[in-house]
Amino acid sequence: MMKLKTLSIVLFGILLVSLAVEAQKRGFNPHIDLRKGLRPDPELLKVHDYTPQYQWFTQRLDHFNVANTQTFQQRYIINDQYWNGNGPVFMMINGEGPMGLDTVTSLQFVIWAKQYNALIISLEHRYYGASFATTDLGTDNLIYLNPEQALADNAVFRDWVNQAYNVKPTSKYVTFGGSYSGALSSWMRIKYPNLIDLAIASSGPVNPVVDFSQYLEVVQRAILTLPNLGNQCIENISYATQKIQDMLLQEDYSTLNQQFNLCPPLDGNPDDIATFMQALAGNWMGVAQYNNQEVGQQSLLNICEMMVEPGNDPLTNYITIWNLFANGQCTDVSYNTMIQSMMNTTNDATVIGGRMWFYQTCTNFGYYQTSDGPSDLQPFGDMFGLPYQVKQCADVFGFDFEPNVNWTITEFGGLNPSGSNVLYVNGMNDPWSALGLTEHSISDPLLPSLFIVGTSHCQDMMIPTAVTPSTVIPAQATINSFISKWLNQ
Ligand SMILES: *[C@@H]1O[C@H](CO)[C@@H](O)[C@H](O)[C@H]1NC(C)=O
Numbered sequence: 001m002m003k004l005k006t007l008s009i010v011l012f013g014i015l016l017v018s019l020a021v022e023a024q025k026r027g028f029n030p031h032i033d034l035r036k037g038l039r040p041d042p043e044l045l046k047v048h049d050y051t052p053q054y055q056w057f058t059q060r061l062d063h064f065n066v067a068n069t070q071t072f073q074q075r076y077i078i079n080d081q082y083w084n085g086n087g088p089v090f091m092m093i094n095g096e097g098p099m100g101l102d103t104v105t106s107l108q109f110v111i112w113a114k115q116y117n118a119l120i121i122s123l124e125h126r127y128y129g130a131s132f133a134t135t136d137l138g139t140d141n142l143i144y145l146n147p148e149q150a151l152a153d154n155a156v157f158r159d160w161v162n163q164a165y166n167v168k169p170t171s172k173y174v175t176f177g178g179s180y181s182g183a184l185s186s187w188m189r190i191k192y193p194n195l196i197d198l199a200i201a202s203s204g205p206v207n208p209v210v211d212f213s214q215y216l217e218v219v220q221r222a223i224l225t226l227p228n229l230g231n232q233c234i235e236n237i238s239y240a241t242q243k244i245q246d247m248l249l250q251e252d253y254s255t256l257n258q259q260f261n262l263c264p265p266l267d268g269n270p271d272d273i274a275t276f277m278q279a280l281a282g283n284w285m286g287v288a289q290y291n292n293q294e295v296g297q298q299s300l301l302n303i304c305e306m307m308v309e310p311g312n313d314p315l316t317n318y319i320t321i322w323n324l325f326a327n328g329q330c331t332d333v334s335y336n337t338m339i340q341s342m343m344n345t346t347n348d349a350t351v352i353g354g355r356m357w358f359y360q361t362c363t364n365f366g367y368y369q370t371s372d373g374p375s376d377l378q379p380f381g382d383m384f385g386l387p388y389q390v391k392q393c394a395d396v397f398g399f400d401f402e403p404n405v406n407w408t409i410t411e412f413g414g415l416n417p418s419g420s421n422v423l424y425v426n427g428m429n430d431p432w433s434a435l436g437l438t439e440h441s442i443s444d445p446l447l448p449s450l451f452i453v454g455t456s457h458c459q460d461m462m463i464p465t466a467v468t469p470s471t472v473i474p475a476q477a478t479i480n481s482f483i484s485k486w487l488n489q
């Protein structure tokens with residue numbers, strides 16, 4: 001039997017998934033391959049014996065229709081090993097994937113929880129992981145999947161914890177999150193200032209756009225920061241892309257099928273071609289998004305060194321890199337395979353993103369990482385434009401509308417939110433930072449932002465490793481100083 005590598009439909013921004021899920025998904029698609037496992041810090045775990053475990057909360061299916069009394073079971077985790085009864089409550093907001101047990105033991109904020117004697121609580125996002133909200137994922141059942149309902153879940157859960165743990169009125173609630181859940185963290189404070197006192201929002205794309213062509217532009221900018229290498233690397237990617245696009249225009253599929261080991265082979269279907277071109281960019285997108293996070297992972301530096309390997313045609317180098325990521329497997333770039341997997345309505349606790357996240361992009365967020373940017377600002381060609389992306393919403397869900405990002409911005413304020421005590425943190429080399437709030441300076445007294453040089457997606461949330469850029473540790477100290485200041489207000 002031929003080994004098959006399949007593609008995920010979009011490169012979304014999640015990271016906080018359990019190691020078990022990681023292992024299952026490994027070798028499957030480069031985006032998920034590169035997502036980082038979390039490291040338990042032995043010092044933290046030493047405090048006293050604590051084994052994180054999943055528990056279940058009965059949640060209303062629809063917070064906004066009192067006549068709907070349906071409920072579902074939602075998973076949560078509580079880490080009370082540092083809690084002294086008087087400290088603050090640190091709430092991890094989860095996003096579009098299974099909530100790992102390590103979200104309450106292995107992130108940077110856990111170190112701060114110990115410092116402040118905080119109670120750590122973490123609620124899985126409805127519809128993801130094992131928090132199945134409906135019996136299946138039929139399109140009619142997905143209407144309860146939106147950020148408003150997710151925030152309300154966290155609000156109700158927060159009130160329950162407040163009673164169950166007898167939290168003192170003087171204890172403050174702090175939310176944390178990264179990527180989509182980073183946006184949710186900021187929106188939690190903005191929508192529920194009565195419940196949440198301060199929020200740290202890491203890499204939150206709070207300004208959704210349908211055509212997110214800037215994503216690839218940030219990938220290029222991140223590559224261009226590589227000293228003595230960036231320019232050549234971009235030139236060589238551009239050159240290889242152009243050669244591939246020329247072969248496609250000449251309908252020379254057999255060479256490409258063989259060079260890129262495609263199964264089934266390309267036969268001229270334009271949607272398959274767009275999927276192929278997006279997958280070529282996908283390897284680079286995944287590396288850029290998680291660059292320099294984990295020891296032993298591919299970095300932009302590594303793959304750019306391969307890309308400028310002298311003596312070879314740039315296309316040869318590009319193929320070598322593709323085959324490195326394909327890991328000896330052939331790759332299925334058929335549009336139909338991708339759409340069929342999105343049409344599967346069975347609940348599955350191991351899915352990261354999947355049909356659920358795709359629904360959220362088609363309704364609320366867009367975030368389509370298109371090739372519509374100018375060719376001097378990104379080197380990945382122009383063959384996966386917006387029509388190809390929006391068509392997928394029609395083919396999977398039968399939608400004849402575009403994602404209503406305008407409502408999402410109206411609801412939460414986009415780049416002009418109104419509120420206080422939210423710290424927006426972004427990494428300059430993180431493609432998602434293009435949709436983040438980075439304009440305010442850290443001196444903004446109400447809604448400061450911190451834009452970290454040289455870092456990738458959600459990197460400030462991770463406990464630093466040997467390959468973490470040196471800018472992360474001082475940035476984390478700044479974040480902690482805001483927590484300290486706002487807790488003492
Ligand atoms: C649909 O998804 C479920 C859960 O992942 C899986 O068991 C099943 O085989 C899938 N069905 C098809 C037709 O692929």
Ligand SMILES: *[C@@H]1O[C@H](CO)[C@@H](O)[C@H](O)[C@H]1NC(C)=O
Pocket residue numbers: 402403404406
């Ligand atoms: C969203 O807002 C923009 C700018 O105001 C407008 O051009 C666009 O038509 C709106 N889109 C939708 C789907 O309403």
Ligand SMILES: CC(=O)N[C@H]1CO[C@H](CO)[C@@H](O)[C@@H]1O
Pocket residue numbers: 232233235236239307308309310314
């Ligand atoms: C076509 C192209 O830009 N090729 C460049 C690839 O990178 C090498 C550096 O190793 C340059 O010498 C080539 O000009």
